[in-house]
Amino acid sequence: MKLGPGTARVGVIILLLILWELGARLFGDPLFMSPPSDVVVSLVGLIGNGPVMRALQTTLYELVTAFLMAIVVGVPLGLVLGLQRFARGSFYPIVVMLYAIPQATILPLMILAFGIGPESKIAFGFTHSVFPIVIAVVAGVQDVKPTLLTCARSMGASRFQTFMNVILPHMIPSLFTGMRVAMTGDLLGVLLAELYVSQAGVGHYTRLFTESFQPAKLFALVAALAAIAVVLNELCRRAERRMSRWRA
């Protein structure tokens, strides 16, 4: 009987879950460790839990807002840098250098600046996701084959027409790749900020469940967040694939 890789993978996951279940039940200290069955029960319980659901909603709101802000700021900035040679030569290295700064070091500063509410989480998510977008847009604009630009010029295209009909469409696949990377950064930034300090967001509950030694609820909350992350990442990946069809 032939075993397909997909089936085998599912098998591996099930095996790991079983090991986890047995290990937790037989050896695990219930203060620190929780078997998957308990986690599932907690997960169901969490769904009915008003404040926790609101916290998850807030997190989602923070993620989406930061991401949209990154696009709104990043795309025009990227276009300017991509199109204007002097601006690019001067400021693009600065952008790259800023991107290289370990942002964890300025997290406390961000909180001091924006407070402990959603604003600081959005700000931190923004700073993590704006750079990949700028970089991707610049690349997409710079990448245009010179022949295409020459061709448009030969047919009498104005600068505006060239921008709208040649540069912009060419840049789209690159932009969506940048958005996929930006989403990863957004998740990292928002979650880091939440875990650092949170009044009514998910960070508050992770801290609560940790300090009150409720591993099942903690696992469940983490699982819920992981699910949100996977969905958002997958959306970005699909959008990227759809928009990059002509590239391949």
Place this chain on the structure above:
Amino acid sequence: MKGARLGYRLVQVGFVAVLLLVWYWVGRDELVSPILLPPLPACWDEFLALLASGSYWPDLDVTLYELVVAFLIAASFGCAIGYVVSRSRFSIRVFDPLFAGLYSIPAILLFPLYVLFFGLGAGSKIAIGATIAFFPVVLNTIAGFDYVDRAYVTAARSMGASELQMFWSVMMPAAFPIVLAGLRVGFILAFLSILGSETIASLAGLGHRIVSYAESMDPAKMFAYIFFAILIAFLLNGGVSLIEARVKRGPG
């Protein structure tokens, strides 16, 4: 285009100069709360004092210790598991998507679990650093050994190479650059995630030190440590690139 290059430099230098000037001016006239943005001279003095006094050592020690241990764990598990998986097409098809899929979950989510399990000490930081660094290493190791051309393997086998000879002389050199790249990414990610997790929940380390100065309302010292941490990041990045270049050039 030398003129343009000079022009860029001038703008960059000018930009940084303007920022510093604004900072100085804001600090002098107290236009922004000094808790948020302490005066530039104060920050600079604290930074120099920090470098001179060497009082960063205890925290730097902790962070570096966590980094090295986390990296060694990630590297050994990643390379070992990656190599084993790469041995058969089937296992690659089973595990590679699994690892790639897990990689897309922000691993920082595991940190609260590690804190629950290991506490606030170095253990939880090492755990998260190792977890996050594991993925680029294992994925690259799989890719690296998978990439080894069947032709080389067949040729070596036809010349009678033993498994060990095959490994050292054919597969390792071919897979090496890709595995090395994975190790580099893993190292950097380990450092960043350790820094981040020290910020969130820790008793020691560079990240923690920055938080403690933020909480004790000593912003000048906080900035000093921020500068310091950025400096360390810079040095580590540079060091890793240097090592990678040197190793690539060496007995290649």
Place this chain on the structure above:
Amino acid sequence: MSRGDAAISVAGVSQAFGPEGDPRRVVALESASLEVARGELMCLIGPSGCGKSTLLNVIGGLMTPTSGEVAIDGERMHGPLPKKVAFVFQESALFPWRTVLDNVKLGMAFQGVARAEREPRAMEALGAVGLADFAHHYPAQLSGGMKQRAQLARALGLKTDILLMDEPFAALDEQTRMVLGEDLSVLLARTGKTIVFVTHSLGEAVFLADRVAVFTARPGRIKTMITVEEGHPRSRSFMTSDKLARLRNELYELLHDEIRKTMGDTRP
């Protein structure tokens, strides 16, 4: 042929790249002069780097010559003249994110054709090159020959008097080249366009051209003009005729030394 008949008039055009006095300065073209009559197909042929593509770009207004001037229908060139001159490039300059039909229509949009006219003209142009059935395909779905035909359709849709073609068939296999060459000849006979065609292929030059301008190695000068007395449309039999073979050999004799020079070969 009096000046009034010339569709394209090139007088003493030189093109150099790089500032004067710079040792890296490249003189691509040196004092090239020629005239292309209305309805004529002129081929520019020469070794690599002899400036033939440069001259084409100058004629089309994409480049301003270092010295000399170009006149189209008696009027001096300052920049691209999209209403009079259309280009076909060697590399597929089709926009990959648009269908073939949209590509042809976009060319017209750039030129300034009224929206309502674009679709019928586009379909007509596609029909002329035999791609009417592929109007809604994307460039990535087409073969090399079809892509170049689509480019030609786009140029035809612009309804210009002059067509400038820069090695359009260079990336195609020989058989496709020959067939497309025949098609071009038929097109020329039917539309009476003035065509300047840059090529490396000796056979292609003789088969297509009314006159062939032979270039020297860099810095490119026009060495000589060869006339091909044969009416358009040219048939398959011309391709295999003695006349063509003779002219082809003549071209080879003229070019041989120039090619060697370009290769850095200074042997006698």
